[in-house]
Amino acid sequence: MLLATSMSVPTGWAIVLGLGVLWVLLGLYWGKKAKDSEDFMLAGRKVGLSLGSATSMATWVTSNTTMLAPVFALSLGVWGMVAYSTASFGLLLFALFAVRIRKILPQGVTAGDFFRQRYGRAGWCLFLLITMLYSLSWLVSMAIAGGDLMMVLAGIPFLQGMTLILVVCVLYTLFGGMYAVIGTDFIQSVIILIGIVFIGILAATQLDFDAAYNHLQTYQPSLVKIIMPAALLAVFNNMLFGFGEVFHNNVWWSRAFAMRKDVAPKAFFLAGLLWFPIPIAAGFIALAAGPLEINIVDINQTGPAVASAVMGNAGFGAMAGVLILIVLFCSMASSIDSLLAATSDLLIKDVHEGLFHGKLNEQGFRKVSTLVIIGVGVVAWLLAAPHWPIIQALFISGPLVGSLIWPVIAGLFWKRINRALVLAGIVTGCALGVTAYFMLGWFTASLVGAGISMLFTIAARWIRPSSRFELVKTPIATP
Numbered sequence: 001m002l003l004a005t006s007m008s009v010p011t012g013w014a015i016v017l018g019l020g021v022l023w024v025l026l027g028l029y030w031g032k033k034a035k036d037s038e039d040f041m042l043a044g045r046k047v048g049l050s051l052g053s054a055t056s057m058a059t060w061v062t063s064n065t066t067m068l069a070p071v072f073a074l075s076l077g078v079w080g081m082v083a084y085s086t087a088s089f090g091l092l093l094f095a096l097f098a099v100r101i102r103k104i105l106p107q108g109v110t111a112g113d114f115f116r117q118r119y120g121r122a123g124w125c126l127f128l129l130i131t132m133l134y135s136l137s138w139l140v141s142m143a144i145a146g147g148d149l150m151m152v153l154a155g156i157p158f159l160q161g162m163t164l165i166l167v168v169c170v171l172y173t174l175f176g177g178m179y180a181v182i183g184t185d186f187i188q189s190v191i192i193l194i195g196i197v198f199i200g201i202l203a204a205t206q207l208d209f210d211a212a213y214n215h216l217q218t219y220q221p222s223l224v225k226i227i228m229p230a231a232l233l234a235v236f237n238n239m240l241f242g243f244g245e246v247f248h249n250n251v252w253w254s255r256a257f258a259m260r261k262d263v264a265p266k267a268f269f270l271a272g273l274l275w276f277p278i279p280i281a282a283g284f285i286a287l288a289a290g291p292l293e294i295n296i297v298d299i300n301q302t303g304p305a306v307a308s309a310v311m312g313n314a315g316f317g318a319m320a321g322v323l324i325l326i327v328l329f330c331s332m333a334s335s336i337d338s339l340l341a342a343t344s345d346l347l348i349k350d351v352h353e354g355l356f357h358g359k360l361n362e363q364g365f366r367k368v369s370t371l372v373i374i375g376v377g378v379v380a381w382l383l384a385a386p387h388w389p390i391i392q393a394l395f396i397s398g399p400l401v402g403s404l405i406w407p408v409i410a411g412l413f414w415k416r417i418n419r420a421l422v423l424a425g426i427v428t429g430c431a432l433g434v435t436a437y438f439m440l441g442w443f444t445a446s447l448v449g450a451g452i453s454m455l456f457t458i459a460a461r462w463i464r465p466s467s468r469f470e471l472v473k474t475p476i477a478t479p
């Protein structure tokens with residue numbers, strides 16, 4: 001359904017193509033700074049506080065935040081808003097981990113460096129399998145959101161809109177690497193913050209809060225209930241999902257390695273603080289749908305539909321769709337580019353050079369990285385084409401990443417641990433968590449996965465732990 005305040009199809013194409021050309025040109029410009037493979041992957045290991053905070057915050061403000069947080073609010077109410085905001089705790093805690101990571105792996109390149117040394121080849125392979133599955137699910141959910149966004153705001157068919165957004169992100173990522181990712185993230189983070197605050201203020205000015213509360217109490221009472229079991233489960237499930245995602249994923253480890261040592265903890269903590277209110281603001285906009293008599297035809301499109309109606313009511317007319325498209329496009333691009341870069345780093349350094357003992361010179365690295373980034377984009381497109389519901393596309397991986405929370409924490413700080421028992425906990429947590437996803441619901445999956453893994457990890461500290469272990473504080477050699 002094309003909203004009354006939406007732009008024309010040619011305008012939608014023009015805006016996205018214009019933004020795409022801008023990001024690609026910036027990627028080419030910033031990519032000139034990358035003199036070798038380490039520069040391409042880690043931006044010279046000298047990223048400062050402003051860029052470090054901006055890229056972390058913008059990467060976490062995904063299309064899932066701007067598109068899925070309103071879905072949470074519309075289906076789970078006030079607790080849904082809080083549930084999504086708890087993902088910020090992952091960034092806040094990772095600020096503490098960044099200190100430890102930089103201390104024990106001063107020349108680390110990927111998260112795989114840690115898992116290979118701490119849990120051996122078997123743990124390394126298990127980590128790579130889980131993180132690849134998760135990264136693909138995250139990419140697919142964002143591609144779906146991008147297609148939905150183009151469809152609801154500009155009437156562009158789903159497949160065409162999804163394809164355009166993926167192509168733009170693939171192009172500027174392969175041209176500029178981490179330099180392009182971080183530079184564009186800084187611009188995108190400013191646009192995102194200004195846009196969400198602006199739309200939130202417009203929604204607040206159009207609402208009579210007493211009347212809105214009475215409306216919800218009368219027609220949607222479950223959305224304002226203090227006790228709503230599914231919503232309360234979702235709070236803890238999403239918090240653990242956020243912990244698992246940040247603690248294990250190379251998107252965040254690569255940023256910890258790319259930032260200056262003294263900057264990393266401050267940047268992650270500041271990013272977490274900046275990110276926390278964004279899902280609440282997006283959820284608040286969704287809760288305004290009923291009181292403002294906005295008809296939601298497709299729950300996946302709640303965010304842009306309500307924002308477009310609110311801006312249309314404020315007199316912005318056709319400009320409403322334009323502004324929303326720019327903000328949401330930035331939120332998607334800032335995460336897709338980061339995932340493409342981080343995933344390609346893992347495939348090259350850990351899979352190609354590590355598992356398969358491949359050797360790459362600097363020229364060969366750029367050729368292979370180009371092929372890998374394009375390949376990841378194509379796979380994401382193929383998986384997103386069936387147009388799955390966003391929640392299904394993302395939270396099916398919840399128990400996988402949730403099962404890695406405790407092994408990461410224990411591996412960073414405990415000297416003695418039973419590796420085999422920890423890995424058994426990861427596998428068992430993944431299996432039972434996925435089972436819970438299908439039998440109980442998506443809002444239980446991460447809880448089950450993290451809980452089972454925690455029990456195994458604690459047991460591994462006391463049941464036949466290995467001899468004292470020290471992580472190597474030198475550059476990781478290719479096995």
